[in-house]
Amino acid sequence: MERTQVKAKLWLADNKDEPIMGDGKAALLKAIEEEGSLNKACKKVKISYKHAWLMLKEIEESVGEPIIIKKRGGKAQGTSLTEKAISLLDTYNTYQNILAQTVYDNTFWEVIGLKISARNQMRGKIIEVKKEGLIASIKISIEPTTITAVITKEAADALDIKKDDKAVAIVKATEVMIGKE
Structure with a gap:
């Protein structure tokens, strides 16, 4: 097909x-x-x-x-x-x-179809929104920690993201990073 x-x-x-x-x-x-x-x-x-x-x-x-x-x-x-x-x-x-x-992101279509392949979905609350230039830094409190998502300012504006909003952080791994202690 x-x-x-x-x-x-x-x-x-x-x-x-x-x-x-x-x-x-x-x-x-x-x-x-x-x-x-x-x-x-x-x-x-x-x-x-x-x-x-x-x-x-x-x-x-x-x-x-x-x-x-x-x-x-x-x-x-x-x-x-x-x-x-x-x-x-x-x-x-x-x-x-x-x-x-x-529209051109397959994840978008998975989300609106109420199915998503990413298993790393974490619900939380937005605690900080910083917009500088073309970038927006969004801090999400997910007990017991906080994660930061960096997205475009346009995406943040389109989602109308504000402090205290409930949000779902979806981690889509497209690369593997390595850290050394």
């Missing part, structure tokens, strides 16, 4: 559920940010210059403001993103990371 896979598409939508951008437009914005040139960005994402302009125009119409800054002439010439475009791209990337950490 052929194995099936889960696939998902993500796009940002406005408050009327009209799409603002998905994979293609996000890739174009990322390429502009990295290359500093619309022409180079088009080559990187393998689309025509005209198609890129149409995509940028669609985003601008959706958000109601410019998303790129064009500078002509001299050494400073090129294309850069506006604060709005950077914000859109950051939001898109955050949700894309959450999607990747859940």
Whole structure:
């Protein structure tokens, strides 16, 4: 029997559920940010210059403001993103990371199916949540000890983890570590 896979598409939508951008437009914005040139960005994402302009125009119409800054002439010439475009791209990337950490993780499907292969499941209470940059450190009191899980900030935000929440720590061993006394 052929194995099936889960696939998902993500796009940002406005408050009327009209799409603002998905994979293609996000890739174009990322390429502009990295290359500093619309022409180079088009080559990187393998689309025509005209198609890129149409995509940028669609985003601008959706958000109601410019998303790129064009500078002509001299050494400073090129294309850069506006604060709005950077914000859109950051939001898109955050949700894309959450999607990747859940939908494409087999453990996620085991958990929502109420079956999980990991036997190392420990129930406890969250005693501390620290978020710094892209990382969240979660301390869970599991009598008689405390364990710390390091996850992404986006995952912690998506789970809405707070102090005093009840939680299940699931240890999934993908490597063996060795300590020496």
